[in-house]
Amino acid sequence: MNTTILKIIAVIAMFIDHVGFFIPNTPEWFGWIGRIAVPIFIFTIVIGFQYTSDRKKYLTRLYMFSLGMSFINLLVNYIFRDFSIADLTNNFFAPLFLIVLILSLIEKKQLKYIFLFSIWQIISLVLCSLLADIIEFPSFNSATTNAYFWGSIFGNIFAVEGGPLFILMGIFLYLARDRKINIVIVYTIFSFCCFYSSYKWGHLINTWNNLLFPFTSYQWTMISAVPLILLYNSKRGKGLKYFFYIFYPAHIIILYLIGFYLKNPPPLGP
Template structure:
C-alpha cells in the first residue's frame, strides 16, 4: 500500500507541524475568543441571526481544530524514534508542562489556577514517559503494566484528552513501523471526535523527512505563548465591547 502512495507522500515533519500549529490556533481561538467573548457580547446575543451564524462559525472552528492533537501524538512517536537523547526529550516536555499550565488555565478556563484540567503537555509527557520505560523493559507483561499506568495517569491528572490521549500515543507507538495500521488504529481511537480521524490522511502521506523548517523550539513555545495572547484578546474584546 505504501508503495502505491509513494508519489503522494509529500508531507514532511515540518509540514505536519505547521498543520498542527495552525489547526490548534484555530481551535483555541474558538475555545477562547469565540466561546468566551464574541458569543457572549450583548450585541451578538441581541441579534438572533448574527448569533446563529456566529455559533455555526464557532462549531466549524472547533471541528477544524480536532485535527491538531492526533498529529502532535504522531510526531511525538516519530520524535521518540529519531531523537538522540530520549531523556532530554522527556525533560524538555516536562519543562513545558510547567511553563504552559498558567497560560492554559488563563486562556481556556479564565483562571490563573484551574486544577480540574491540565494542559496537553501533560498528556504528551506521560506518553513519552511510557515509551521511554517500555523501550527499556522488554517483558511483555511489564510493558503492558507501564502503558496501563500511563493511561491511568492521563485520567488521574485530568490532562487535555486524558486517558484517551495517552492511549492514542501508546497505540501509535506499538504499531509505529506499520503506517497504514497506525493510521487506521489512530482513526478508530479518535472517532469520538468527528473530524479528528482526518488528521491521519496527511500522516499516511508523511514521507519521513524533516523538511526545511529549523524552528525546533518555536513549536514548543508557540503553545503557551499563543494561549496567553488569546486569553488577552478575549479580555480585550470583553472590555471594549462587552
C-alpha cells in the same frame, strides 16, 4: 510531507481552533478544523521519540514545558479569579510528556518499570483527588481545573488535558508506526471511541467525565488528519523545534486576554 510541514499544519489548525474557543461569536467550524491538530501532534511526538538522539533530554524538555504551562495557567487563573470567566486549563505538553514517558518504559522491556509506573498512577491519582477535591487547592472555579494543575505536576494520565484516550492513541500509534494500514486502523478505532464516548457519556456533567472524556462531541472528526499523516515521507524537515514550544503558551495567553477583553470591554468615557 516531512514532520516540520505536519507540525506547521497542526499549529495553524490549533490556532484556528483556539480562536474559536477563546474569542466570542466565532463559527463552530473553527473547532472542526482544530480537530486535526491533536492527532498530528501526537504522531509527530511519536516520530520525534523514535528518532531523537537523546531521549532523556527530550523527556525532560517536555516535562519542563508541561510544568511551566501549568504554572502559567495558575498565574492567569489567579489574576482573573474574581471575574466570571472560565479557568485556563490548556496544557497539551502534559499528555505529550506522558506518551514519551510510557514509550520510554516500553522500550526498556522490563516489567518492573511498568509496574512502578502503574503504582505511581494510583498514588498520584489519590494525591490529585485529595488536593483538588478535598483540600481544594488551588482554589479555582472547578475541581477539574484543580486536578489538571496537579495532574501536570505529578504526571497522572487521568488528570491531564485530553485524558487517557489520547495517551493510549500515542502508544498504539507507536506500535503501528511501521505500516500505514496499521496507522489508519488505529486512527479509525480511536475516532470511533471519541464518537461513542461523547454519545454515551458526553451529556454527564461531573468531574470524572470531564477528566476521562474532555473533548467535544465532534472530536471524532480528527479522522480527517489521516490523509495528511499518510503523506509523511519519513523526513525531518527544517525542525523549528523551539518555535512550537514557545508558540503554544504565547498564543494561548494572547487569545485568552483578547477573549477576556471582548467579553468584558472597559467602560467608555470618564
